[in-house]
Amino acid sequence: MTEHIQLNAAQETALSRDFTTLSRHVLSHLGSYSPDAYDLSALMGRIGLAGKMISRHLSRAGLVEDALGVTGEVNVQGEAVKKMDQYANRVFIRAFEQSGLVCRLASEEMEKPYYIPENCPIGRYTLLFDPIDGSSNIDSNLAVGSIFSVRQQEGFDEGDAKDLLQNGHKQIAAGYILYGSSTMLAYSVGKGVHAFTLDPSLGEFILSQENLRIPAHGSTYSINEGNFCQWEESMRDYIRYIHRQPGYSGRYSGALVADIHRILFQGGVFLYPGTIDRPDGKLRLLYESAPLAYLVTQAGGRAITGKEDILDVVPQKLHARTPLIIGSPDDVTLVESFLTGQKDAIAAVG
């Protein structure tokens, strides 16, 4: 006779956790087994696959040819292309070819979207991504990330991808992968933020934090203070104010994803304001600012340009940039009060 085998409670809990993989989580979280839910789950699974491949390449970067250094080319942003930027961009494309899921991929590294004609009759989604965020960190073996965002294709694209020039509320999913001391993925499909850790022994992203909530306030601020003399006076006033407050620490990793990850868990604020040379700052709206704004907002945080919510900004072109102030709601509101000259609010917080 076969006995019904029972494990103890701790073993059962560990087993349930190990079976909560990324694609299974998306399905169960959407609470539906509709075609849309299956598509989103498959889409997230493909993003996870790309993340695993990039993570593997990064982990052996010092051992393999063509992983470190620059290609000698300059991208559409006018920045030197790293070999890893090119590799990761290609990985995302390969992950979605023949997937039937997306018809277009648009990335920080490509001037125009990459079309997958064989997917177009059925692939209703567009993936927008930054394949390697913080790529100047790669050659020093420091943390980098990938950022992704999913939008539904609207109407017929005549090759100009005009329908992508819409605000961030149009995103239906967004998140990032952080290649740090472990590889983690955080995503939202508009129902909270969930974080997964890549278990290398299983080769799977396993749920590690569900329904993340960002602290209302944190003690770190994250900004490249080397640009101090390039900022507007109101931004300099904010930084001078922070310097006078006890208990604040500066933390800036050079990779937006890594800084946002810390802020999501521990609170604080990240700032990349405009400068004299670049009034719109450095970060790209469609591939960086809007996806992270969607995610952080879903966790209870805020993201603004200084003048308006990031999610309300309509880009004029695919590679448009915006200033970005993002993080804990109270900290973002404090920065905003400096930038909009609301001195009363400043006095109230000391």
Ligand code: AHM
């Ligand atoms: P990248 O996507 O080309 O790497 O650029 C974005 C990165 C962010 O990850 C980071 O916060 C910022 O650029 C750092 O820029 P800077 O060196 O000007 O402070």
Ligand code: MG
């Ligand atoms: Mg980037």
